[in-house]
Structures are given as structure tokens and as C-alpha cells.
Amino acid sequence: MSIIQAIIIAIVEGITEYLPISxxxxxxxxxxFMGIEKEEFTKLFEVAIQLGAILAVVVLYWRRFFPAKAAGGINWSFYFKLIVGVIPALVLGYLFADKIDELLESPTVVATTLLIGGFVLLFIDKMFNHPTVKTVDQISYPRAFLTGLWQVVxxxxxxxxxxxxxxxxxxxxxxxxxxxEFSFFLAVPTMAAATLYSLFLKKWNQGGVTQKGYELILASKENTIAFIVGNVVxxxxxxxxxxxxxxxxKKYGFKAFGWYRIIAGAVLLVMIYKGVIA
Known part of the structure; x- marks a missing residue:
């Protein structure tokens, strides 16, 4: 993976991480599409650059994560709700890590789920149009858990x-x-856990040599630069x-994202069928 390729992938991550388009x-x-070989570092890089995206949420919503004492001190219930909400993804993500890695190599799976998710987003505004929870503080622990359960999908x-x-x-x-906003907040512990697991616990087999993620990043100057630049971008x-x-x-809802997913999924299936994408 070249530095230019790393920057392009990082731009894609930054744009799409918090938009409902995967x-x-x-x-x-x-x-x-760029013909990047699916080696271990490439798969690690696609997870590790989430650190930059995580930091973006913390910076934008720093008052929520680090409230001033003058504003009433730390709202511990906010952190507890995040913990409750992230439990399903942590448990099931750990149990099915190997199966998830297999799916990560399939553009066909991506194209199909883009299509299905697009149709869902077309109707989501009409399906749930009587909200009663209008602030983050009104979110109960059961609601936080059930919302987090959806992350498993x-x-x-x-x-x-x-x-x-x-x-x-x-x-x-x-x-x-x-x-x-609660989706953004849930992303912080969810993505942090996945990233830290990939960096310090998961064993990567690069060229027959088993390494931890951070060792793989430090294995070459190119890998290190790609990791740093990717996260900054x-x-x-x-x-x-x-x-x-x-x-x-606030202005338009989800319908535009639904149509984007449908068009993108359909185009990708055609490209896969024609052999443009392996």
C-alpha cells in the first residue's frame, strides 16, 4: 500500500464512518478498485485508522465527554449508558471475529447489504415518526442497550x-x-475496543510471521507513515x-442516503459481474 492509497482510504473512512452508508x-x-492486495497490514490499516475518526467525535462533542465543573460536573450516567450500549457489540464481535474477517474480503456481500440497507433508509423516517426521547439525557439504560444491540447487525x-x-x-x-448523536457517542467505545484489540491482542500472520498489530505497523517505515498519515486524514x-x-x-432526513446506497449497490454488483472488481 502506497502513501497515496493510504490517504485515499483514509478520506473514504473519514467521509463514510458516521454517514449511514458503511x-x-x-x-x-x-x-x-485500486488493486490493493488484501494482505494483513491492509486489513489492519482499515481498522486502525478508526482512531482518527474516534478522536473527531471526542473533539466535536468534548463538552459532553468532558463537562466543566461549573456545568454540574461529570455526568456518570452518560458513560454508564455507553458501557451498557457497547456490551452486545463487544461480546458478539469477540465471539465471531474470525467469521467477520472472512466477510471483510467480500465485495459481493458489501454490494448486497448496501442495496438492502438502502431500501430500509427510504422508509425509516415514516416508520419511526413519533419520537418521545428528545435529549441524550432522556435515554434510559434499556434503550441504550437495545440501541447498542442494533450495532451487532x-x-x-x-x-x-x-x-x-x-x-x-x-x-x-x-x-x-x-x-x-447517540450513534456517534456509541461509536467511540465500540470502535476504540475494535481498534485496540486489532493493535494489541489480535495476532496477524504476515508472510508466515505472527505479529501483534502495533508490531506490524512498526515493521517498516512505510507502514508507520501510512498509519500516522491515515489517522490524521x-x-x-x-x-x-x-x-x-x-x-x-435536520433538513432532509435519510431518503437521499437510501437512494445512494441502492445506486451504489447496484453499480457494484454490475462491476463485480463484469469483472471490474474482483
Whole structure:
């Protein structure tokens, strides 16, 4: 993977991570389109650059994560809700890690789930149009858990963690804006856990040599630079994407993202059928 390829993938991650169109799916397709070999570092890189996207949420919503004492001190219930909400993804993600890795190599799975998810987003605004939860503080622990449970569906590439958790939040009577913000907040522990697992616990087999993720990154100057540059790019682009998404969502809802997914999924299936993408 060249530095230019790393930057392109990082831009894709930053744009798509918090939009309901699947960041993993877009990175898989982008890698396939550029002809990047699916080696261990490529798969690690696509997970590790989530650090930049995570930091973007923390920076944009720093008052929520680090409230000033003058504003009433730390709201511990907010953190506990995130813990409750992230439990399903952590447990099932750990149990099915190997199966998820297999799915991460399939553009066909991505194209199919993009299509299905697109049709869901076309009707999501009408399906859940009587919200009662209008602030993050009104989210109960059961609602946080059930919303987090929807994240499990996003382990299938192309589903979109953002879309799944937003739909889960709206199903739990949240307004679409609050559902989107809570989805961002849930992303921080969810993605942090996945990234830290990939860096420090998961064993990667690169060329017959078993290494931890951080060892794989430090194995060469190119890998190290790609990791650093990728996270910086993902951070900057994710900040811009989050701001755009919230403003767009308030005005137009999810239908445009639904049509995008349907068109993208259909085009990808044709490209796969024609052999343009392996």
C-alpha cells in the first residue's frame, strides 16, 4: 500500500464512518478498485485508522465527554449508558471475529447489504415518526442497550454501524438527530475496543510471521507513515463529515442516503459481474 492509497482510504473512512452508508464497505470496495492486495497490514490499516475518526467525535462533542465543573460536573450516567450500549457489540464481535474477517474480503456481500440497507433508509423516517426521547439525557439504560444491540447487525460489511445504531435509536423513540448523536457517542467505545484489540491482542500472520498489530505497523517505515498519515486524514475529514451529516439530517432526513446506497449497490454488483472488481 502506497502513501497515496493510504490517504485515499483514509478520506473514504473519514467521509463514510458516521454517514449511514458503511465505511467498511466503502473501504473494501476502494481497496479492490485500486488493486490493493488484501494482505494483513491492509486489513489492519482499515481498522486502525478508526482512531482518527474516534478522536473527531471526542473533539466535536468534548463538552459532553468532558463537562466543566461549573456545568454540574461529570455526568456518570452518560458513560454508564455507553458501557451498557457497547456490551452486545463487544461480546458478539469477540465471539465471531474470525467469521467477520472472512466477510471483510467480500465485495459481493458489501454490494448486497448496501442495496438492502438502502431500501430500509427510504422508509425509516415514516416508520419511526413519533419520537418521545428528545435529549441524550432522556435515554434510559434499556434503550441504550437495545440501541447498542442494533450495532451487532453492522458487523456484516456494508450494513453500516452508523445506520444500524441510528435505526435502533429511532426504534427506541429517539428523534433522528438524537439517534444520530447517540450513534456517534456509541461509536467511540465500540470502535476504540475494535481498534485496540486489532493493535494489541489480535495476532496477524504476515508472510508466515505472527505479529501483534502495533508490531506490524512498526515493521517498516512505510507502514508507520501510512498509519500516522491515515489517522490524521481520517480525523480531519470525519469532523467535516459529521458537521455536514447533522445539518443535512435536520433538513432532509435519510431518503437521499437510501437512494445512494441502492445506486451504489447496484453499480457494484454490475462491476463485480463484469469483472471490474474482483
Amino acid at each position: 465505511s467498511t464497505g466503502h473501504m473494501i470496495i476502494t481497496s479492490s 453492522a458487523m456484516i460489511p456494508g450494513v453500516s454501524r452508523s445506520a444500524a445504531s441510528i435505526i435502533g435509536g429511532m426504534q427506541q423513540k429517539m428523534t433522528r438527530n438524537i439517534a444520530a 481520517a480525523f480531519v475529514v470525519a469532523i467535516l463529515a459529521i458537521r455536514f451529516f447533522i445539518d443535512f439530517l
